[in-house]
Amino acid sequence: QLQLQESGPGLVKSSETLSLTCTVSGGSVNSRSYYWGWIRQPPGKGLEWIGSVYYSGKTYYHPSLESRVTMSVDTSKNQFSLRLSSVTAADTAVYYCARLTIVMAWPPNYYMEVWGKGTTVTVFS
Amino acid sequence: DIVMTQSPDSLAVSLGERATINCRSSQSIFYTSNNKNYLAWYQQKPGQPPKLLINWASTRESGVPDRISGSGSGTDFTLTIASVQAEDVAIYYCQQFYSSPPTFGQGTKVESK
Numbered sequence: 001q002l003q004l005q006e007s008g009p010g011l012v013k014s015s016e017t018l019s020l021t022c023t024v025s026g027g028s029v030n031s032r033s034y035y036w037g038w039i040r041q042p043p044g045k046g047l048e049w050i051g052s053v054y055y056s057g058k059t060y061y062h063p064s065l066e067s068r069v070t071m072s073v074d075t076s077k078n079q080f081s082l083r084l085s086s087v088t089a090a091d092t093a094v095y096y097c098a099r100l101t102i103v104m105a106w107p108p109n110y111y112m113e114v115w116g117k118g119t120t121v122t123v124f125s
Numbered sequence: 126d127i128v129m130t131q132s133p134d135s136l137a138v139s140l141g142e143r144a145t146i147n148c149r150s151s152q153s154i155f156y157t158s159n160n161k162n163y164l165a166w167y168q169q170k171p172g173q174p175p176k177l178l179i180n181w182a183s184t185r186e187s188g189v190p191d192r193i194s195g196s197g198s199g200t201d202f203t204l205t206i207a208s209v210q211a212e213d214v215a216i217y218y219c220q221q222f223y224s225s226p227p228t229f230g231q232g233t234k235v236e237s238k
Contacts, residue, residue, distance in 0.1 A: 047167075047175065047218060047229040062226050096174050103163065107225040111165040115174035 002027040004097050004116035012091075014125040018084040022097030022116060023077075030055045030075045035100040035110055038071065038082045040093040041118075048093075052100055052108060053080050060108050087123045094118040127151050127221050131230035137238040144206040146233045148219035153199045156223070163223035166195055166204050169232075170215045178217075179204070211237065 008020035022036070029036055037052035051061035053071040061069045070083040084091060096118045100110035128151040138144045154163045162182035167175035177186050179195040182202055192207040206213050214237055219230040 046231045047220075049227045049229075060225065101180075103222050104225075109163070109222045109225045109227055111177065111180050111220065111222050111227075112167070112175070113177055115176070118174050 002099060002114050004099065004114060006095060006097050006116045006119040008119060008121070010120055010122060012087055012121060012123050014088055014123055015086055018082070018087050018091065018121055018123075020082045020095055020097075020119065020121070021079050022081070023079050024099075025078070027099070028075075029073055029078050029080055033102065034113075035060075035102060035108055036073065036080045037098050037100045037110075037112070039096045039098060039112065039115075040091075041096070042090075042093045050082065050084075050095075052110070054108075089123050089125070092121065092123045094120050126226060127154065127224055127228050129219055129221055129228050129230040131217075131219060131233045133233060134231070135234040135236065137236045138209045139238045140211060141208050142238075144209050144213070144235055146204040146217050146235070148197075148202040148204070148230050150200045150202075150221055150223075154221045154223035155199050162198050162202070163221055164195075164197075164202055165220045165222060167218045167220065168213075168215045169218065175218060206235070209235065209237070 003025045005023045012018045035052040038050040053073045068085045073080040097116045098112040099114040101113045130149045132147045164182040166179040169175040183195045216232045216234045
């Protein structure tokens, strides 16, 4: 059964870079059928898609975050990663990684089929 | 971006009663080429990640009880819980995957009366 597990610092200083990794087990990131993505949820609020990465390394980011986001995939470790630079308090959220089932090739679109448990990231000053 | 608007924001229902959640998209998310609505529903229980319940507006994921159903087309969609059980207390989100970026509704909280 596919499982995803987020890892990374729970506290990040304002203006610095948030870095998270998602480790996939029970399946492979090296798949043509899926993108791998990140979604976040600020405290008490709704869900926001951040972006996605394909096994080939192709990425697609939310336009509002594009200037600060970098995603990558490591097929040898069966992991994918998120980096978000110049963080502020507004980036405080639970960050989820997910497997995204592709419904449209380009620009890619998908629904979020399997989610990790999430990790809380707090930005402090 | 396509804006997804859910109503109501919250509802309290007695166990065994019907719950109806609405989701409206700011433009049609129906593709005539394949006759499909590009909409998913998720359930999020407290302290848990969202769980995919329904995709293509009405196709239940494996293991989702048949008291939960999705309907609608174009811009107006509905998630119905035919007879609410205690385990259905959660926040429900709709999400469009018609155009990028994928966007979610603000969520509807279902509580027990």
